[in-house]
Amino acid sequence: MSRKLRAAVAQLGPIHLADSRASVVKRLCALLREAHAGGAKFVVFPELALTTFFPRWWMTDQAEIDRFFEAQMPSPDTQPLFELVRELGIAFYLGYAELTEEAGQTRRFNTSILVERDGRIVGRYRKIHLPGHSEHLPDAPFQHLEKRYFEVGNEGFKVWRAMDAVVGMCICNDRRWPETYRVMGLQGVEIVALGYNTPSHNIHHPEPVHLRMFHHLLSLQANAYQNAAWVLAAAKCGAEDGFHMIGGSAIVAPTGEIAAQAMSEDDEVIAVNLDLQLGDYLRRTVFAFEKHRRIEHYGLITERTGAVTEV
Numbered sequence: 001m002s003r004k005l006r007a008a009v010a011q012l013g014p015i016h017l018a019d020s021r022a023s024v025v026k027r028l029c030a031l032l033r034e035a036h037a038g039g040a041k042f043v044v045f046p047e048l049a050l051t052t053f054f055p056r057w058w059m060t061d062q063a064e065i066d067r068f069f070e071a072q073m074p075s076p077d078t079q080p081l082f083e084l085v086r087e088l089g090i091a092f093y094l095g096y097a098e099l100t101e102e103a104g105q106t107r108r109f110n111t112s113i114l115v116e117r118d119g120r121i122v123g124r125y126r127k128i129h130l131p132g133h134s135e136h137l138p139d140a141p142f143q144h145l146e147k148r149y150f151e152v153g154n155e156g157f158k159v160w161r162a163m164d165a166v167v168g169m170c171i172c173n174d175r176r177w178p179e180t181y182r183v184m185g186l187q188g189v190e191i192v193a194l195g196y197n198t199p200s201h202n203i204h205h206p207e208p209v210h211l212r213m214f215h216h217l218l219s220l221q222a223n224a225y226q227n228a229a230w231v232l233a234a235a236k237c238g239a240e241d242g243f244h245m246i247g248g249s250a251i252v253a254p255t256g257e258i259a260a261q262a263m264s265e266d267d268e269v270i271a272v273n274l275d276l277q278l279g280d281y282l283r284r285t286v287f288a289f290e291k292h293r294r295i296e297h298y299g300l301i302t303e304r305t306g307a308v309t310e311v
């Protein structure tokens, strides 16, 4: 019997500084209902899906910064989302800024959760590849302060069994690093869910803007194929308070083909019937890891952080 799962990616248009969490949760619930109406059993929302992409702003007052974080999940603001999934019987991935206490320490992570159809949080991922910088760049048109506002994730790249599939999670910049997917691929991941907020403008280099979308799709397609997994990527996009981020939400098959892609830079649902056995032939042949990988030659990947040229 073939294993099929109808899954959706729910892209979000801009969330402005002035937008309340309640107004955003209303949008998320509307997208959930639309996905459910289309038969989806799993919905992927973007990274930091409850607020504007606040790492673009230089802030020094911790209380001001913490206004963008969730101290509990679900919270009163997000509770309607959890009630709706119980009513509709649909699972989801949600990205948000996590504020938590661990061993008497306040910790702050760029986090995603995997919520099953009964509303239980069954998985949590904390972003590991934090891009950008930690100090103020006063001459830049905007900041990218993830290294300042978040700690590096401390729980690794895991997979969970949910919706009768093996599901892994990552967040935004993680999708550019092959190690992200390979660690999950070595755990038999079938679906990689990720959200992203990707500015169109490169503040460090005069890069042609079309390369943002090219590199985004290249990262998804190459790594989906090389790990024989479905990759579901949800953008928060459009101009947030005038600062533009790319759309291009996509569902990529284990063959590396784009099965569906968003057309707008607004709230938009795309969906595909995932054939969870589509990648099986790749895992039996070209990417039969156990047959073809030669780990005795890969040592530098975990022994060395930066490139060293010794010739």
Ligand code: ING
Pocket (backbone or CB within 6 Å): 131, 132, 171, 172, 173, 174, 176, 196, 197, 198, 199
């Ligand atoms: N955003 C961007 C991303 O990885 C970025 C940052 C863009 C880094 C382009 C390098 C190149 O899509 C987040 N939030 O990681």
